[in-house]
Amino acid sequence: MNKYQFKIDDPFSLAHTFECGQCFRFNPLESGEYAGVAHGHLIRARLDSGVLYLETDSSDDKLLRHFFDLDRDYSAIRRALAYDQYVAEASEFGSGIRMLGQDFWEAVCSFIISQCNNIPRIKGIIERLSERYGRPINAGETTYYTFPDADVIADLEPEDLGFLRSGYRAPYIVEAARAVASGRLNAEELRQMPLEQARSEIMKLPGVGNKVASCILLYGLRRLDAFPVDVWMKRALAENYGKDFDPASFGEYAGIAQQYIFFYRRSGGREARAVSE
DNA sequence: GAACAGGCAACTC
């Protein structure tokens, strides 16, 4: 295992980052660390006095910086969003959140699984998929598994995924794997496209509508202008902006505004803040 | 046992 230290200047919370709904494969350890697998590597992360300590079998510090988004100025983004009172509150509350640089295919698959589903079950399905078709990484008493490559899943039939208990999503998973494995859906090409064009390409996948496509854009391609609206966001937007609000008005960092609002609203929003103060 | 869940798609009007 390799060890890395990164000095962090902006607010940074591992708990908020890993438990704000963007990522399903990292969990807290008793030590207070967070551990999980990303881009085929086990990562154990700990934050102490503004330093991010990583233990990992990766030796690619560029990938690690990318995954934790260490080269982005979050304080500047929060200042840019602060003209809006509610976003200012939400971004204060969730100031430690960072947008992880996740693997594209993993995000495609994970957010297909997420539809009409809750986080514990989403995590369970993804873990079963990884244990069966991923590569094991031994770490002491625990064995972790990488997220399986798209071409492995592409060779399966939906019936092969019965053990996942993913229900009607199984054929969607296989079709998405085939699109990615064949190059029909290519992350690099999507990155070059205007947002709406990339969205309509992603929505060609069966079982992928506007919401899941927005999650794939934001979490799988880190298109920060993508703005997923689920039932929680609908509530938050309706409560604060009325019915006919266009999230695009948040501009190039709409996706980060979304993340702050989502986390704030799910944590109880203003009511929770009032209680804690 | 019925209703619902961080959604989609096919169908209705």
Place this chain on the structure above:
DNA sequence: GAGTTGCCTGTT
């Protein structure tokens, strides 16, 4: 275009 329904599975 807005509204309704079934879809697997799991939880309440």
